[in-house]
Amino acid sequence: MTSSREGVWRQKPTAIYETEIVTCSLCGKMIPVKYWVVGQADGSEKIFCGPDCEQLYREYWLPKYGDQPSEKAQERSVELMTTPIPPFTPKKVPEVRTRYRKIVTELPAPDSVPLLETMARYEPRSMLGQPPVIWDHAEGFQVYDHYGNMWLDWTSGVLVANIGHSHPEVRQAILDEVERGLLHTYIFPNEARIRLVEKLVELAPPGLDKTLLLTTGSDVTEVALKLARGHGRMVGGEQKIRMISFTNAFHGRSLGAQLMGGIPKLKSWIGPLDESFLQVPFPDGFRCTDTSFELFLQSLENASVTPETVAGVIVESFQGGGVSFAPVEYMRRLREWCTRHDVVLVCDEVQAGFGRTGKMFAFEHYDIVPDILCCGKAISAGLPMSAVIARSALLDQYGPGEMSTTHSGNPVVARAALANIEVILRERLVEKARSMGELLHADLRQLQVEFRPVIGAVHGKGLVAGIHIVQPGTTDPDSVLAHRIVMECFQRGLLMFAPVGMATVKICPPLIITPDAMQEGLQVLREAFRAATKG
Numbered sequence: 001m002t003s004s005r006e007g008v009w010r011q012k013p014t015a016i017y018e019t020e021i022v023t024c025s026l027c028g029k030m031i032p033v034k035y036w037v038v039g040q041a042d043g044s045e046k047i048f049c050g051p052d053c054e055q056l057y058r059e060y061w062l063p064k065y066g067d068q069p070s071e072k073a074q075e076r077s078v079e080l081m082t083t084p085i086p087p088f089t090p091k092k093v094p095e096v097r098t099r100y101r102k103i104v105t106e107l108p109a110p111d112s113v114p115l116l117e118t119m120a121r122y123e124p125r126s127m128l129g130q131p132p133v134i135w136d137h138a139e140g141f142q143v144y145d146h147y148g149n150m151w152l153d154w155t156s157g158v159l160v161a162n163i164g165h166s167h168p169e170v171r172q173a174i175l176d177e178v179e180r181g182l183l184h185t186y187i188f189p190n191e192a193r194i195r196l197v198e199k200l201v202e203l204a205p206p207g208l209d210k211t212l213l214l215t216t217g218s219d220v221t222e223v224a225l226k227l228a229r230g231h232g233r234m235v236g237g238e239q240k241i242r243m244i245s246f247t248n249a250f251h252g253r254s255l256g257a258q259l260m261g262g263i264p265k266l267k268s269w270i271g272p273l274d275e276s277f278l279q280v281p282f283p284d285g286f287r288c289t290d291t292s293f294e295l296f297l298q299s300l301e302n303a304s305v306t307p308e309t310v311a312g313v314i315v316e317s318f319q320g321g322g323v324s325f326a327p328v329e330y331m332r333r334l335r336e337w338c339t340r341h342d343v344v345l346v347c348d349e350v351q352a353g354f355g356r357t358g359k360m361f362a363f364e365h366y367d368i369v370p371d372i373l374c375c376g377k378a379i380s381a382g383l384p385m386s387a388v389i390a391r392s393a394l395l396d397q398y399g400p401g402e403m404s405t406t407h408s409g410n411p412v413v414a415r416a417a418l419a420n421i422e423v424i425l426r427e428r429l430v431e432k433a434r435s436m437g438e439l440l441h442a443d444l445r446q447l448q449v450e451f452r453p454v455i456g457a458v459h460g461k462g463l464v465a466g467i468h469i470v471q472p473g474t475t476d477p478d479s480v481l482a483h484r485i486v487m488e489c490f491q492r493g494l495l496m497f498a499p500v501g502m503a504t505v506k507i508c509p510p511l512i513i514t515p516d517a518m519q520e521g522l523q524v525l526r527e528a529f530r531a532a533t534k535g
């Protein structure tokens with residue numbers, strides 16, 4: 001412990017809280033990096049300096065839990081934290097003026113602070129944690145605030161704006177529909193919805209011949225669950241209801257989606273878990289080094305799960321938290337196993353679809369076809385829309401009114417989605433993601449060599465990459481460093497969202513990014529790594 005840290009915890013507890021927030025690599029909750037306020041048994045509070053604070057360990061953890069191995073540091077940090085409203089203190093940063101980036105104020109921009117504070121006051125804590133910029137407008141691969149700053153965007157608004165932000169054709173399509181005077185039809189038919197479901201079936205491989213439009217990614221994974229279980233019961237009776245998914249998987253935040261998810265801390269609110277949901281190790285080749293399909297079979301056997309009781313398997317085509325792909329052989333054998341046992345295979349492409357990985361859909365990398373395809377995010381380039389594309393035998397299980405929502409296939413959103421798909425196809429963005437991805441991944445391989453001790457792995461394909469930040473020389477995540485890297489980029493005009501999964505810095509620019517903008521971003525990333533790892 002350094003002397004400045006000693007100074008911090010000895011201070012009388014005050015309302016001075018925290019200046020930076022990181023995402024816990026275990027549970028995804030937000031943790032203040034610098035000061036923690038820990039409630040004591042007598043109702044008072046104490047400030048501590050962070051997850052490794054020795055005083056925190058001595059005074060609180062040790063009496064309660066005894067001596068624990070150091071890897072427990074993250075866990076105890078999560079249990080003890082209380083996250084206050086951040087003060088959003090503007091910080092002086094060097095001015096940046098290039099073609100793609102402009103930083104001319106302190107960050108956060110001082111004039112944005114009252115609005116940020118209003119946000120923190122009226123929204124739940126769950127909405128905090130991103131670099132503090134209030135988006136004013138976004139175009140192409142750039143994001144602007146109202147105070148003269150401009151960021152090169154490597155988020156695509158969480159893999160939504162594959163064709164770039166505010167594409168003129170999508171804006172026009174929205175305006176046209178609004179001008180015509182149609183904002184909503186419930187599930188009465190509207191032409192845009194009909195054209196869109198037809199288009200999505202055209203894009204999907206043969207056999208996936210019907211589409212249900214919904215609103216969020218969680219909606220579609222819930223529907224996939226309903227379809228798989230309904231089918232299971234029909235072909236295998238009461239017992240065929242189990243859903244198999246993977247460790248570290250994310251399928252959304254509603255109940256079914258979280259039961260299928262593979263991040264235990266995210267489901268602590270549920271209480272006793274339903275035994276018909278089982279997670280098996282995801283073969284990412286980094287934290288799970290056994291990537292053979294035998295591990296899948298063995299995991300079922302260990303849990304005494306027989307195929308006759310399994311209704312479906314749901315897998316992200318790449319796992320979002322680490323941008324990790326399963327081996328091709330594994331996925332082929334999984335497909336065969338599902339077919340043999342009449343188990344529905346669901347590919348969750350909510351973030352992987354629409355060209356991101358250099359294929360229209362990421363499952364194409366495995367040369368398999370799922371029974372159900374879950375789409376969302378980049379389907380409509382900005383307005384809320386998602387889709388389940390599946391075999392009609394699955395989607396037609398339910399009768400009129402038994403599987404629909406108020407906003408299924410909203411006409412304005414459906415027009416936006418149609419325009420979006422047209423742009424993806426016409427501008428050959430799938431091919432572009434593939435070729436630009438080569439540039440990106442070649443550079444990241446060099447970065448990994450340069451910063452080897454703290455980069456455990458780099459995963460991804462096409463224009464999506466995940467840099468796994470680790471404690472030097474281990475596979476233990478270092479979410480503090482990962483967050484620092486993101487903030488260093490932010491202060492230099494390169495926008496990334498907060499680290500995901502186990503301290504993964506995620507890169508996902510719009511697919512229209514130009515080679516020189518990409519190179520500039522990579523240069524900034526390198527500078528950020530240097531600054532964040534220095535000292």
Ligand SMILES: Cc1ncc(COP(=O)(O)O)c(C=O)c1O
Nearest residue numbers: 216217218250251252320350351
């Ligand atoms: C693979 C995957 N499935 C489902 C979801 C949930 O989507 P939504 O946030 O739209 O509910 C996400 C969101 O990040 C996702 O990445």
